[in-house]
Amino acid sequence: MSEAVTRTVTTPPGLLASLDPLLREWLPRQRWFAGKGRPVTGFTLVAATELLPPTAKLGLYHLLVRAHQPLLPGHGGPEQPGDCYQLLIGVREALPPRLAPALIGHVTRGPLAGRTVYEALHDTRPAELLLEALRTRARIGGLRFDRDPRQEIRPGLVPRLMTAEQSNSSVVYGDTFILKLLRRVVPGINPDLELPLALAREGCPRVPPPTAWLVADPDESPGPPPRAEPYVLGVLQPFVQGATDGWELALRELAKGEDFVAEARALGRATAEVHTALGRALPTVTLGHPQLRSMVDGMSERLEAAVHAVPALRPYAPGLRSAFTALDDLAAGGRTWTAQRVHGDLHLGQCLRSPAGEWSLIDFEGEPARPMAERRMPQPAVRDVAGMLRSFDYAARSADRPHPEWAVRCRAAYCSGYAEAAGRDPRTDPVLLRACETDKAVYEVVYEARHRPEWLPVPLAAVRRLASSEQT
Known part of the structure; x- marks a missing residue:
C-alpha cells in the first residue's frame, strides 16, 4: 500500500466573505438543505481547505460552513448558528456548457473576484481528485x-454524479465504488461509518463494507483539550451494479399488478440478519421500566407537539396516546426488552436488491433531524421493523389506485421472513410494535403537513388504524 500523502494548505483570507452573497441564494435551493422556509442571514467558516490552487482553468475548495438563520420564519427572532454543511466549490474563469446546471455564481470581490464558482461534484476532475486522495x-x-488496506482502489475509475440523491450527494466510480458525501454534518462518530465498519468485522454480507472514508479535523490548533471532535464527511463503498432500490421495485411491481410477498419475506430475513450481526458486534442493554418510561415520554412529547402543529391529529390523540401508555403499563408490570444498535431510518428506499436477488441495507446515518447522540443510542430492533411496515403502507397508497391489501400481505410476509432469520416474530410483541409504528406515523404526519401536504392522507390513514383497536 502506498504511503499517505500529506500536504499543508493556505486558504486565502476573505474567501467566505466573497462567496457569502452567492451562497445565500444558492444554498437554500439545494435539495439537501435542511433549513428551508427560513432565509440565510450569514455564515461562519468551520474549516476551509484548498484542494487545488486556482489556476486559469480550475481551482477547488472544500468548505465546512455553518448557516445562520432566524429561529422562526417571519418572527424577526434571534438568529442561531444553524446546521453545518459540506461544500465543494469549483473555480473557473467561465463554465463550459456541460457545467451550466452546477453554477453558483460570479464572484465580484475578494480573492476570487472575476471568477465563476460552481458545485464541483458535477465536474470530472474534482471527483477524480477525491478518489485519488482516498x-x-x-x-x-x-x-x-x-x-481499508485490505481493499484495492484502482486508479483512473471514471466518476459520475448520481442525480437522485436528496439529503446527501453520491458519486459512482466506474460502476465499482460509490462515494456518499454527507452534506449536513455534525462532529463526532457517525453511524453511517460506524455501523457498516462493525458489520464488516462481523462478516455480514447484507451491508456493503466501507472501502474508504473522509474525515475533517477542523480544530488543528495546538493547545489543551477539549479539542473539537472530527467530522465524518464521506464513505466509499462497493457499488452494487444493476441494483434496484426497494421503493422503485415495489412501485414497479404494484404498477404491473404483481405480488411483492416473496421480496418482502426476503427483505425481512435480510433485516434480521443485520440486526443479529449488530447485536453481536456492539453492546446491548436491557430496558426496564425507568428506561421504557423515558422512551414513552419521548413518544408522548412528540405526539403532543404534532397535535399542536397538525390539528387534523387532534381527534385521534387519545387513541394514539393509548399505544404509548399500554407499553408503559407492560414495563411497570416487570416486562423488559433488549435494546441494541439499529439502522434507525429503515424503509424501502434504504434497501437494494441486486440482479441476483440479494438484498442489502444502506444509509445507516439514522433520521437526520434527530441529534447524533440519540441516533447512536441502543433501541429495540422493532423500531426498524416499524419503519419498514410503514414503508409498505406508503408504497401501497402511492399507486394510482391505492392497494391497502397489498400492504397487509407485504407486512405479514416481512415479519415472517424476519422470524425465519431471527427466531422471533415481531408480531409476538404487539404492544411494542404498535407503539413504535404509532411514533413513526406521528412523525410522518408532521413531515407531510410541512413538506408534502398532498401526501398527508397516507399517514393519516395509518393514524386512524393505530388509534383504534384494529391492528393488522
Missing part, C-alpha cells in the same frame, strides 16, 4: 482521507 490516504490540511 486511494493514497492523503492528508490535506485538516482533511484526512483513509481506507
Whole structure:
C-alpha cells in the first residue's frame, strides 16, 4: 500500500466573505438543505481547505460552513448558528456548457473576484481528485482521507454524479465504488461509518463494507483539550451494479399488478440478519421500566407537539396516546426488552436488491433531524421493523389506485421472513410494535403537513388504524 500523502494548505483570507452573497441564494435551493422556509442571514467558516490552487482553468475548495438563520420564519427572532454543511466549490474563469446546471455564481470581490464558482461534484476532475486522495490516504490540511488496506482502489475509475440523491450527494466510480458525501454534518462518530465498519468485522454480507472514508479535523490548533471532535464527511463503498432500490421495485411491481410477498419475506430475513450481526458486534442493554418510561415520554412529547402543529391529529390523540401508555403499563408490570444498535431510518428506499436477488441495507446515518447522540443510542430492533411496515403502507397508497391489501400481505410476509432469520416474530410483541409504528406515523404526519401536504392522507390513514383497536 502506498504511503499517505500529506500536504499543508493556505486558504486565502476573505474567501467566505466573497462567496457569502452567492451562497445565500444558492444554498437554500439545494435539495439537501435542511433549513428551508427560513432565509440565510450569514455564515461562519468551520474549516476551509484548498484542494487545488486556482489556476486559469480550475481551482477547488472544500468548505465546512455553518448557516445562520432566524429561529422562526417571519418572527424577526434571534438568529442561531444553524446546521453545518459540506461544500465543494469549483473555480473557473467561465463554465463550459456541460457545467451550466452546477453554477453558483460570479464572484465580484475578494480573492476570487472575476471568477465563476460552481458545485464541483458535477465536474470530472474534482471527483477524480477525491478518489485519488482516498486511494493514497492523503492528508490535506485538516482533511484526512483513509481506507481499508485490505481493499484495492484502482486508479483512473471514471466518476459520475448520481442525480437522485436528496439529503446527501453520491458519486459512482466506474460502476465499482460509490462515494456518499454527507452534506449536513455534525462532529463526532457517525453511524453511517460506524455501523457498516462493525458489520464488516462481523462478516455480514447484507451491508456493503466501507472501502474508504473522509474525515475533517477542523480544530488543528495546538493547545489543551477539549479539542473539537472530527467530522465524518464521506464513505466509499462497493457499488452494487444493476441494483434496484426497494421503493422503485415495489412501485414497479404494484404498477404491473404483481405480488411483492416473496421480496418482502426476503427483505425481512435480510433485516434480521443485520440486526443479529449488530447485536453481536456492539453492546446491548436491557430496558426496564425507568428506561421504557423515558422512551414513552419521548413518544408522548412528540405526539403532543404534532397535535399542536397538525390539528387534523387532534381527534385521534387519545387513541394514539393509548399505544404509548399500554407499553408503559407492560414495563411497570416487570416486562423488559433488549435494546441494541439499529439502522434507525429503515424503509424501502434504504434497501437494494441486486440482479441476483440479494438484498442489502444502506444509509445507516439514522433520521437526520434527530441529534447524533440519540441516533447512536441502543433501541429495540422493532423500531426498524416499524419503519419498514410503514414503508409498505406508503408504497401501497402511492399507486394510482391505492392497494391497502397489498400492504397487509407485504407486512405479514416481512415479519415472517424476519422470524425465519431471527427466531422471533415481531408480531409476538404487539404492544411494542404498535407503539413504535404509532411514533413513526406521528412523525410522518408532521413531515407531510410541512413538506408534502398532498401526501398527508397516507399517514393519516395509518393514524386512524393505530388509534383504534384494529391492528393488522
